[in-house]
Amino acid sequence: MPLPQPDGDGDKESRGRVLVVAGSVGVPGGALLAGLGALRAGAGKLQIATVAGIAPHLGLALPEALVVGLPETPDGGIAASSAVMLADRASRCDTVLIGPGMVEEAATATLVADLLARLGPAEEGGPRFVLDAAALAGLARDPAPLHRHEGRLVVTPHAGEMAGLLGCARSEVDADPLGCARRAAARLKAVVALKGGCTRIVSPDGRAWAYRGGTVGLATSGSGDTLAGIVTGLLARGAGPEQAAIWGVYLHGEAGNRLSRRIGPLGFLARELLAEIPAAMAALAESGTG
Template sequence: MPIPSPSGEGGKEERGRVLVVAGSRELIGAAILAGTAVLRVGAGKLQYNVPASIAFHLGAAMPEARSVAMPETPSGAIAAGAAETIAGNAGKCSAVLIGPGLLDEEATGELVAALLRRLEALPLVLDAAAMMGLKRHRELLARHAGRIVVTPHAGEMAGMLGRDKAEIEADPAAVAREVAQEYGTVVVLKGACSYIAGPGGEAWSCGHGNVGLGTSGSGDTLAGFITGLMARGADPVRAALWGVYLHGEAGNRLARSRGLLGYLAREIPDEVPAILAEMC
């Protein structure tokens, strides 16, 4: 299941453009981590749509990206009224990531629903708060069957489904398969062993990695890897599998060079270009 490779003469457009819809006043860093991962995995261009109050700061922190200010709620979340503008920007992109650093679940749920109504034929990754309205968006998700990847850990999956976390942890492989088939999404159920399931019933597990990956911001980098790989042309299942593996392998290399505990999420993406060079 190789990752699509650009031709020797291809430029950044050939490797795809990613739109990251992310961030809040309290979590600019989540957007930075996700966007860095998008670029480190080889996507060609990066654009952010973020709350207006952080757009300038994010643009200064990420000189490789375009940072576009969106209308925001009083709490600092992207307002649902921004959906039309975001959808227009997404139309120029190869893949879209929604969720890192979006703290207001109610506002984010309204925004995600509005975007699912407007976005057509684009691969999407839903992460963090963007996943919480999954049950309410069943009909909207059906329009995007096979094109969406969701990336919950057990606690987020429990919140998505209205179940106890212990029930999810009792049989994570079965839950990942169930959700993938019921909602038509690719599911990455994160944990010490991650379970990846496709809407056709196919499933994989990956225990590659180590306990040090359980650190603040690590999930943002994984979501960025998957989105960047989709922008390069990988289908959602393939992008999810490679993203999980690259995330784990980066953690293993950091454990060897830094130590098992204490390496940072910001260091994870920096390991990936060398891993890809060796493997691809």
């Protein structure tokens, strides 16, 4: 599954447009890490939609992105009504990531369902989606909004979020991560990347891959936001959902391994992973495997 490589004549449009819907007043960094992850993975253009209160600051911290301010809830999250504003913008992007740094599950669930309903399905050329963190919460009650986008979806839960998706105990996921990932992929009609010491990537038809090559240092705050951004960037470049999830997980893990060798197995930061991604991709290309 070699990753699509841009030709020498391509411009930033040819590497895809990404929209990251993320962040909150309390957790603004999720949007920053995810957006940078998409760019480091090779996406051509980046837009971030976040709460109005942090949008100007995020724009200064990430001058490579167009940053849009959205209505806020009283607790500093993205209001569910933002789906109306986001639909047109999302329809002009190749890939949409929703969830990093979003802290209000009920509002996020409503926003996700409304936005998915407003955007065209695959046969109408709608965008691809990556759903992470709070964006997964409402899918346990009703996965139907995802189904019209079948073939264009990746979800990236950890074990606790997987338990919520399936309505089971965390211990059940820990006992059978592959079986649970297969159940979720079939139910959601999405590629599932179940994060953990061994990350399982499963397609809706049950095909599965495992990545065991990471380091314990990857279990750190913000690491999942970074992974979601990398997967999003690969999708924007033209990789399929399975490709993007598999290589995104690999590149994330390889970035951690590079930092482990240089800094140590523990104590490196999620934001430090980002600068390692281009070199990891270049090594893949040189080896002929990615």
